Amino acid sequence: MKPPEFDYIVATDCDTAVAALARAGGEAKILAGGQSLMPMLNFRLLHPSILVDINRIPGLGFIDETRDSIRIGALTRHFQLETASLIARHFPVLSCAVAHVGHLAIRNRGTIGGSLSHADPAAELPMMAVLLDATLRIVSAAGSRTVAARDFFLDAMTVDLNGTELLTEIVLPKLPAQTGWGFDEIVRRHGDFALAAAAATLTLSANEIVQARIALTGVGPTPLRAADAESLLVGRGFDENLCRRAIAAVREAISPETDLHASADLRRHLAGVLTSRALTAAWRRGRPDKSAA
């Protein structure tokens, strides 16, 4: 089908964009990469009064390094993330995950800000934001604010943004030294949304886990952190028995749904399998004697 009628404005800076959003009183939609918005318009699932195109705002797509963090502009395309040396150096888990987002033509257009704002319950980047304790910077005509990624995702395709706000920047705190990572997902076909995905980071000290992070997606309405599984890993060395306990804690923490693609039972099973793979890889990569990824 074809999109419904709408008005269209090209924002030349963030001020113009948020002013247009404010004028539309929540009836506007932001057009970033358009890889989720355009299908919804073509299906006429949405009828915005106006599209605010942010693609021509200079300086909204960037990857910068500060002392403690990596800052990513909301308009950064998936392909830029996939190939950025700063991301490969500091967040190889993100480089790995973003290569699984859609197909090349989608990664060329799709943006990190768009993916987080759309918040598909099986998408990789929202899970990465939650895994890496991202802080999101949001602007509106009324001012700016920041929100932690863990508080941003409220429900399936529902985030802490009202219709007049624009996500502008994602800040990822750098990982401690000796942090290993793992990511894996199950898809029917490369580039599809995951039936389930898991990612982990393990920070080690003298063969003991001092910090553990486990994030999952596709197993509930929002990406989530498996806090119970994380805390039982801390202070221990990784082995099969500990892995089994972590898997059990993950399966306990999630409430996946049955849909056309997979049953709840299958998703719960996969979440455990993928957690095991992610943790095993993170442990292997985090150990100094086995630094090769």
Next chain:
Amino acid sequence: MKKTCEIAVTVNGAVYEAAVEPRLLLADFLRHTLGLTGTHVGCEHGVCGACTVLVDGDSARSCLMLAVQADGRSVETVESLGSIGQMNELQESFHAHHALQCGFCTPGMLMTATDLLRKYPLATDDDIRKGLSGNLCRCTGYEHIVKAIRAVVKTGKKQ
């Protein structure tokens, strides 16, 4: 409500100026406004890949872009690759390896492969298959398409 927008788009090296409705899809602009029907429209929601074109050199679904977004940009369609009399290397390879049957998916396959060959080493057939996973061939002729692209990878020439 603003009814039309003036745009100027470079398509296959020529500049086209037009007044378009904001909701006009780039795919429909190419096919209906410019008459460049080489770009095929399948699903109209970014799943089949038939409408893939290059925008400023990067592959993109032309059903997921508005024509107004292409204002000032350079778009390349399958018509830019070659002609029946003078096909480019990738097209020759598709011909030689029987990589098209009904031909509906072919423009999207060619434009996707063009971008893949520029951006990835495509060291294995599995890499090629992953790269093509966003392009559906309902004749299921994937095997020959992979072979055609593999042959071009082997020549090592930049697309």
